[in-house]
Amino acid sequence: MKKRSGALREMTILEAREPSLPMDILAHIPSSILILDASLRVTFANRNFLVKSRKEEGEVLGKRISDVFPPVILNVTDLEDRLRNVYRTGLPFDGGEMEYRAPGLAARVYFYSLTPLRDEDGRVASVMLFMDDVTEKKSLGERVREVERHLASVVESANDLIVSLDAAGAVMTWNSAAERVLWFTPREVVGKQFADLFSESDRPHLQVLLTELAREGKVQEIEAGMWAKDGQELLISWRFSAMREEGGRVVALVGVGRDLTEKRHLELQLIQSAKMAALGEMAGGIAHEIRNPLAITSSAAQILLKKGADPELRQECAEKIYTAANRAAAIIENLLRFARPSEGMVERVDVNSAIEDTLGLVGHQISLQSIEIEKRLAPELPRVRGSKNQLQQVFMNIILNAYHAMSEGGHFIIESQRARPNHQAWIEIRFADTGCGIPEEHLSRIFDPFFTTMPVGKGTGLGLSIAYSIVQQHGGSIRVESQLGRGSTLTVNLPALGEEE
Numbered sequence: 001m002k003k004r005s006g007a008l009r010e011m012t013i014l015e016a017r018e019p020s021l022p023m024d025i026l027a028h029i030p031s032s033i034l035i036l037d038a039s040l041r042v043t044f045a046n047r048n049f050l051v052k053s054r055k056e057e058g059e060v061l062g063k064r065i066s067d068v069f070p071p072v073i074l075n076v077t078d079l080e081d082r083l084r085n086v087y088r089t090g091l092p093f094d095g096g097e098m099e100y101r102a103p104g105l106a107a108r109v110y111f112y113s114l115t116p117l118r119d120e121d122g123r124v125a126s127v128m129l130f131m132d133d134v135t136e137k138k139s140l141g142e143r144v145r146e147v148e149r150h151l152a153s154v155v156e157s158a159n160d161l162i163v164s165l166d167a168a169g170a171v172m173t174w175n176s177a178a179e180r181v182l183w184f185t186p187r188e189v190v191g192k193q194f195a196d197l198f199s200e201s202d203r204p205h206l207q208v209l210l211t212e213l214a215r216e217g218k219v220q221e222i223e224a225g226m227w228a229k230d231g232q233e234l235l236i237s238w239r240f241s242a243m244r245e246e247g248g249r250v251v252a253l254v255g256v257g258r259d260l261t262e263k264r265h266l267e268l269q270l271i272q273s274a275k276m277a278a279l280g281e282m283a284g285g286i287a288h289e290i291r292n293p294l295a296i297t298s299s300a301a302q303i304l305l306k307k308g309a310d311p312e313l314r315q316e317c318a319e320k321i322y323t324a325a326n327r328a329a330a331i332i333e334n335l336l337r338f339a340r341p342s343e344g345m346v347e348r349v350d351v352n353s354a355i356e357d358t359l360g361l362v363g364h365q366i367s368l369q370s371i372e373i374e375k376r377l378a379p380e381l382p383r384v385r386g387s388k389n390q391l392q393q394v395f396m397n398i399i400l401n402a403y404h405a406m407s408e409g410g411h412f413i414i415e416s417q418r419a420r421p422n423h424q425a426w427i428e429i430r431f432a433d434t435g436c437g438i439p440e441e442h443l444s445r446i447f448d449p450f451f452t453t454m455p456v457g458k459g460t461g462l463g464l465s466i467a468y469s470i471v472q473q474h475g476g477s478i479r480v481e482s483q484l485g486r487g488s489t490l491t492v493n494l495p496a497l498g499e500e501e
């Protein structure tokens with residue numbers, strides 16, 4: 001120690017007890033240290049204390065503690081009492097916090113402790129006041145807490161549903177948007193299986209998706225029905241991602257959901273009105289489809305009236321009437337089914353039959369325009385999960401466009417097949433026309449809502465955008481290829497169900 005001060009000379013007790021104690025270290029340690037005698041006078045102050053408190057040695061050494069610290073601190077920390085206590089009991093005081101403001105400096109927060117220093121007889125000869133400046137650590141902790149509070153309020157005030165799940169799929173947090181939409185309070189759902197809130201038909205898919213997410217950590221999306229507390233079923237679109245700890249292990253799953261009920265409601269209304277428009281366009285053709293069997297019925301009845309006595313003829317006429325009546329009934333049934341608002345997306349749809357039913361409505365009209373229809377429907381296709389009614393609308397919209405594109409007549413191929421042979425996963429449906437084709441600059445726009453090249457008042461420009469959204473809701477895709485003046489091909493891909501699904 002270069003500058004051995006008077007204070008250190010007074011440190012005889014300490015030195016006597018542990019002569020090897022490196023006083024230099026004590027003096028230079030970056031914490032503040034004071035040593036006080038039984039009358040609570042300072043017998044030693046290290047450099048750090050002097051610097052931090054902006055005091056000269058002379059202002060501290062030999063002074064009572066009440067002269068060194070401002071009264072406020074002494075009051076708040078009870079420092080004098082605590083010091084006396086250490087003298088009396090010989091027990092250390094392990095810590096408290098004090099805020100100390102040296103004149104002209106910003107307040108700093110100290111963590112302090114009191115340690116009894118004993119003489120050879122084991123009596124407490126002095127007490128060491130050890131002060132550690134924790135201002136930075138503390139403000140860091142406060143900042144962290146502030147950020148946490150801020151984040152929590154972001155989650156709370158979000159308009160989207162935000163939930164977190166543990167790796168086993170149980171709800172850990174549930175924000176107020178989730179409560180507002182589904183009516184369940186956090187208390188009612190935390191700890192419960194998240195999947196239980198989903199409608200039965202969507203639950204297996206959700207579970208597969210969450211397991212996959214926990215395993216692979218890839219973002220997963222699902223649109224699914226959920227039960228609100230009041231028993232209403234809501235359609236929610238969810239996006240799940242994995243929360244990982246530093247080592248990369250998935251510790252939680254986070255889901256952000258949006259209530260689509262209202263949006264879907266409007267969409268369905270739009271689909272419905274576009275459907276009505278399509279029907280209006282086809283009304284003539286449909287009338288003709290029904291007129292045909294009616295004409296057969298009528299002529300068979302006339303024959304019966306005239307030659308009803310002939311048993312063979314009677315049999316033949318009755319059969320004709322029966323078949324024709326059935327045909328008319330089937331057409332009307334098909335028409336009604338198409339016109340009916342779409343419902344759930346949970347049917348196992350036979351794509352070929354959806355195509356046939358659509359052609360049943362419009363096929364005649366198309367043939368009238370000298371368009372030759374060639375069907376290449378692959379037998380025994382796997383089913384598709386969704387709504388037959390909506391898929392029929394997709395096909396209807398595509399077929400009507402082809403019909404308009406071939407106003408001079410043409411050849412129209414409708415083909416269904418498994419997308420990859422021996423692979424059950426996809427079904428591909430192609431509609432290839434030899435119509436006017438689509439100019440290059442329109443190709444990227446034909447799926448846009450309200451894009452139309454039809455004269456004002458004729459086209460809505462909604463046909464393909466609705467087809468696009470329906471196909472997307474079925475987990476599929478739709479694409480177009482075209483050569484101007486040669487024709488266009490629209491291809492719809494839909495995920496196929498397995499045998500057991």
Ligand SMILES: Nc1ncnc2c1ncn2[C@@H]1O[C@H](COP(=O)(O)OP(=O)(O)O)[C@@H](O)[C@H]1O
Pocket residue numbers: 397401402405433435436437438446447451452453454458459460461462463464465487488
């Ligand atoms: N098969 C096709 N051949 C040529 N053009 C097509 C075909 N299908 C769609 N289009 C073009 O895409 C546009 C948008 O189609 P759509 O969304 O059904 O609306 P709309 O039929 O009411 O015009 C059509 O106006 C047309 O220009």
Ligand SMILES: [Mg+2]
Pocket residue numbers: 397400401459461462463464
């Ligand atoms: Mg159209």
